[in-house]
Amino acid sequence: MKAHDQMYIGGAWRPALGQDTIAVVNPADEQLIGHVPAGTAEDIDAAVQAARAAFPGWAATPPAERAARLSALSDALAARKDELAETITAELGAPLPLSQTVHAGLPVLVAASYAELAASYAFEEQIGTSTVLLEPVGVVGAITPWNYPLHQIVAKVAPALAAGCTVVLKPAEDTPLTAQLFAEATEAAGLPPGVFNLVTGLGPVAGQALAAHEGVDLVSFTGSTAVGSQIGATAGGAIKRVALELGGKSANVILPGADLAKAVNVGIANVMSNSGQTCSAWTRMLVDAERYEEAVTLAAEAVLKYAPGERVGPLVNAKQQARVQGYIRKGMEEGARLVAGGPDAPLETGYYVSPTVFADVTPDMTIAQEEIFGPVVSILRYEDVDDALRIANGTVYGLAGAVWAADDEEAVAFARRMETGQVDINGGRFNPLAPFGGYKQSGVGRELGPHGLAEYLQTKSLQF
Numbered sequence: 001m002k003a004h005d006q007m008y009i010g011g012a013w014r015p016a017l018g019q020d021t022i023a024v025v026n027p028a029d030e031q032l033i034g035h036v037p038a039g040t041a042e043d044i045d046a047a048v049q050a051a052r053a054a055f056p057g058w059a060a061t062p063p064a065e066r067a068a069r070l071s072a073l074s075d076a077l078a079a080r081k082d083e084l085a086e087t088i089t090a091e092l093g094a095p096l097p098l099s100q101t102v103h104a105g106l107p108v109l110v111a112a113s114y115a116e117l118a119a120s121y122a123f124e125e126q127i128g129t130s131t132v133l134l135e136p137v138g139v140v141g142a143i144t145p146w147n148y149p150l151h152q153i154v155a156k157v158a159p160a161l162a163a164g165c166t167v168v169l170k171p172a173e174d175t176p177l178t179a180q181l182f183a184e185a186t187e188a189a190g191l192p193p194g195v196f197n198l199v200t201g202l203g204p205v206a207g208q209a210l211a212a213h214e215g216v217d218l219v220s221f222t223g224s225t226a227v228g229s230q231i232g233a234t235a236g237g238a239i240k241r242v243a244l245e246l247g248g249k250s251a252n253v254i255l256p257g258a259d260l261a262k263a264v265n266v267g268i269a270n271v272m273s274n275s276g277q278t279c280s281a282w283t284r285m286l287v288d289a290e291r292y293e294e295a296v297t298l299a300a301e302a303v304l305k306y307a308p309g310e311r312v313g314p315l316v317n318a319k320q321q322a323r324v325q326g327y328i329r330k331g332m333e334e335g336a337r338l339v340a341g342g343p344d345a346p347l348e349t350g351y352y353v354s355p356t357v358f359a360d361v362t363p364d365m366t367i368a369q370e371e372i373f374g375p376v377v378s379i380l381r382y383e384d385v386d387d388a389l390r391i392a393n394g395t396v397y398g399l400a401g402a403v404w405a406a407d408d409e410e411a412v413a414f415a416r417r418m419e420t421g422q423v424d425i426n427g428g429r430f431n432p433l434a435p436f437g438g439y440k441q442s443g444v445g446r447e448l449g450p451h452g453l454a455e456y457l458q459t460k461s462l463q464f
Contacts (some may be wrong), residue, residue, distance in 0.1 A: 002019075002112055002326050004024075004034045004035055004036050004180065005036070005037060007037055007039060007043060007047075007178075007197075007198055007200060007254075008183040008186075008187075008197060008198040009043075009046050009047045009050050009052075009194050009197045009198070009199070010046075010047075010053075010054075010194045010197065011187075011191075011192070011193025011194060013119035013224040013277060014195070014408065015037070015222075016037030016038070016039055016040070016041045016043055016217040017040055017046070018037070018038060018040040018042070018043070019240065019429045020037070020038035020267055021035040021036065021037060021202070021440065022035065022036050022037070022038050022173050022176065022202065023035055023036055023090075024036060024091055024174070024175075024177060025092050026091065026093065026253040026317055027092070027093035027313075027314040027315050027317060027350060027351045028071070028093045028309075028313065028314050028349075028350045029350060030349060030350060030351070033090055033091065033177075034177060034201040035059075035113065036173075036176040036177070036180070037200055037201070037425060038200070038201050038205070039200055039205070039206040040201070040205065040206070040209075040452045041047070041205070041206070041209035041286070041439065042389075043199045043201070043206065044168065044206055044209040044210050044213060045209075045213065045215075045441065046201075047114070047168040047197040047198075047199050047217060048139060048197075049170050049215065050193070050194040050197050050216040051139045051166040051167065051194055051195075051197055051215075051236030052139055052215050053194055054192060054193065054194030054300060055138060055139060055165070055166045058136075058161075058165075058195045059135070059136045059148075059164040059165075059194060060164075060191060061164065063118050063119060063121065063123060063162075063164075064278045064433055065116075066118045066162060066164065067115045067116075067118035067162070068121035068233065069161070069189050069190060070073060070111055070112075070114050070115035070118055070158060070161060070162060070189075070195075070279070071112065071321075071412075072117035072188070072189035072190055072329060073097060073111050073115075073185055073186060073188075073189035073191075074108055074109075074111035074115060074187075075277070076184075076189050076366060077108045077111060077150075077154075077182075077185050077452075078105075078108045079105055079188075079340070080184075080185065080376055081100070081104045081105065081108065082410040083106040083181065084099075084103075084150060084178065084181055085099035085100040085175050086099070087178050087181060088103045088150065088175070088178055089104075089105065089173045089313075090147060090177070090396070091147060091149075091174065091176075091177050092153045092174070092180065092277045092313070092316060093275070093313040093315070093316065093351070094274060094275075094313045094316040095295075095310070095311065095312075095313050096312075097436035098223060098273065099143055101343065102148075102151075102274075103148065103149070103151065104366070106276075106432065107151050107154035107155075108290075109152070109432055110151070110154045110158060110432050110448065111154050112269070113158075113432060113433055113448075113449065114124075114158040114161070114162040114424055115140075115162075116436060117159075117450060117453055118161075118162035119376075120455075121450065121453060122131060122134075122163070123135075123457075125272070127447055127461075128460045129463060129464050130170075130462060130463050130464070131461070131464070132459060132460070132461045133459070133460040133461070133462065134454075134457040134459060134460075135164070135457060135458055135460055136163045136164030136165045136456070136457065136458075137163070137165060137217050137241060137456055138166075138216075139165065139166050139167075139168065139215055139216050139218075140156070140160045140165045140166070140167045140168070140216070140217070140218050140456065141167075141168050141210040141211060141216040141219045141220070142157060142160070142167055142168070142169045142170070142221075142262050143169075143170045143203070143211070143217070143222070143223070143231070144154040144156065144169065144170075144172060144205050144219070144222055145172050145222045146172035146173075146175040146316050147274060147277040147278060147316070147373075148278075148435060149172065149178040149179065150178050151338070151420075152216055152222050153178075153179060154182075154437060154445045155436075155448060155452065156169075156220045156222075156243075156447070157169065157182075157196065157355045157378075158298060159447075159453045159456055160189070160220070161316065161413060161454065162197065162453055162456075163453055163456035163457050165197070165217075165218075165456050166195050166196070166197075166198045167192060167388070168199065168201070168210060168216070169182075169183075169195050169197065169198050169199070170201060170203075170207050170210050170399065171195070171198070172429070173201070173202055173347075174316050174449070175316075176192050176200040178362050179198055179200065180198065182201075183198045189457055193247040203227065204379035208252065210233045211453055212234050212238075213233045213381040216240065217240065217241065218240065218241040218243065218455075219231055219234075219235050219241075219242050219243070219445050220242070220445075220455070221242070221243070221244050222246075222279075224246065224247060224371075225246040225371075225396075225397075225441045225442075228244040228246040228443065231244065231336075231435065232244060232444070240462040241441075242444060242445070243441045243445035243446075243447070243455045244444045244445065244446065245279070245436070245437055245438070245442075245445070245447060246279070246399075246438065246441060246443040247279055247397055247399070247441065248279045248280050248371060248397045248398075248442050248444050249284060249368075249369065249370070249371055249395045249396075249397040249399075250280055250281060250282045250283060250284065250397070250399055250401045250420065251282065251285075251286055251402075251418075251420075252267040252270070252284065252285045252286065252402045252462045253352070253388055253402065253403045253404070253418075254267075254280035254285065254288070254295065254404045254405075255287045255288070255404060255406075255410065255411070255414065256288045256290070256291070256387070257367070257405065257410075258404035258406060259404065260291055260294060260295060260298065260463075261298055262404075263303050263402075263404035263427075264295050264298040264302060265298070266328075266402075266427055267285050267299075267377070267378060267402065268299055268302040268303055268306075268357075269302075270282045270464040271283055271376070271377050272306040272311070272312055272355055273313065274313075274329070275312050275313050275315055275353070275374065275375050275446040276324075276353075276372070276373060276374040276376060277315065277316065277320075277373055277374070279371070279373075279399055279400075280399050280400035280422065281400075282400070282402050283371075283376065284361075284368060284377075284380055284392075285299065285378070285379045286380050286381075286382050286388050286391055287379060287380070287381060288380070288383075288384075288388075289382070289405060292381045293408055295379060296339055299310070299339070299340070299379060300339045300340045302355075303340045303341065303355045303377070305338070305356045306375070307356070308346040308347055308353075308354065309346075309347055309350070309352065309371065312352075312355055312375055313351040313352075314351040314352045315351045315352070315353055315374060316350060318351055320351065320374070321345070321351040321352070321353055321371070323373075324353045324373065324374030324375075325343045325345075326343075327352060327366070327367055327370070327374070327376065328340045328341070328342060328343040328353075328356055328367075328376060329343045330366050330367060331358050331361070331365065331367040331376075332379070334365045334366060334367070335360070335362075335365075336358040336361045336367060336378070337359040337360040338356070338357075338358060339357050339358070339359050339374065340355065340356060341353075341356025341357060341375075342354055342356060346406060353374050353375060353376075354375075354376075354458045356376045356377070356381065357376075357377045358374060358378045358379065359378070359379045360379075360381075361378040361379060362380070362381050363376075363380060363391050365423035368380060368395075369395055369396075371397070384420055384449065385414065385444075388414075389414065389417055389418070391418075392418055397419040397420075397438065397440060397442045397449065398418075398421060398438050398440040398442050399420060399422070399437075399439075400420060400421065400422045400423070400424075400438075400440075401415075401418055401420045401422070401424070402423065402424040402425075402427075403418075403423060403424075403425055403426070404426055404427075405448060407428065408425055408426055411425045411426055419440065420438065420439055420442075421435070421436070421437045421439055421446075422435075422436055422437075423444065423459075424436070432449070433448060433450075434448060434449055435448060435449060435451035435452065436448045436452075446450075
């Protein structure tokens, strides 16, 4: 791996222009594992200039050649899958099996999917007497989060490259080592200099500079709704396009007649995965009044399988640990019934939080409205199907959700009425080609598959 004290700009590893660094800490044992540069506005400017210089050539590259580079990128990620998984476990704290299968495995598939799309996508179509061209939007500023450090990079960079855009990436400061490995993979894939650039740094400095830079044509950001709002305001002032994947408070709706045990167990597993640090996690479980107590008992039993330090990793840092513990205390203060877990740290070392289940949660409680981003499940009671829909749609978010019913038709009918971007029906599996994104304050735009590629294209029509 390249030295941690360098950035990747214009096809070369180079020292940062400033002297400040960012410490990278393993959240499982709280040990320092490295430092990376704290990039400045000047570093961002250098990267954007490199991306601008590379844009005309990359935009003019035939889609088949762009597809070949993306296929090579997928192969490069696959070749270093073990190293990537170990690095993600070290800086994020995810259990190694999760890092191997999801964190390092899924991005290989996503990169490969965009290689196929780049080769087959209709970048030109005829509408009457007009030839309609879909052209790359330009230079993309990609700002990615720490919770899925490699997946979120690939979900932005791969479609941007497939479209013919060039990219400047500012990864999360908690997980920058994964981003450096990704930059090495782009080298191995043979991307031309300047097509992909990496600047590590802090959000208020490097991230803000990237979002505001006049040489950036589109900002793609994944993170909190509060920061996304700021980025949207900055971009809006310059009439600049944005793609924002933000927060969530997704509902797991268990309708009468559904397989209760399966729905509860899968729902608990969904939230415990990645220590609850998933924006689309089904953190609100909705159960009819008749079977409510049975569901509470099943959830309390199911969560015991997720031991901290074994199946559940730590949260990413001490600040996040304290934040989630604060939400657990808030739930207790507001009258929710604690049936598993609690606010006390389960282990002496590491930023762990006990997997926690609350019952008797009402829709107006803080833990039912705000994104906690930890291993915390709130179980809410509903009286009838219309009441369940009211509760499910009763937050400012609309990112994901699940519906369980006696048959798929009943579940689909309910899902059609949900104000959310993605709904799993009776345990439906994640589809990396389906569009991912949200309604309301969960964001603007979509990622993955052809809809994700479309975010990085602009339209021109030629009349004859």
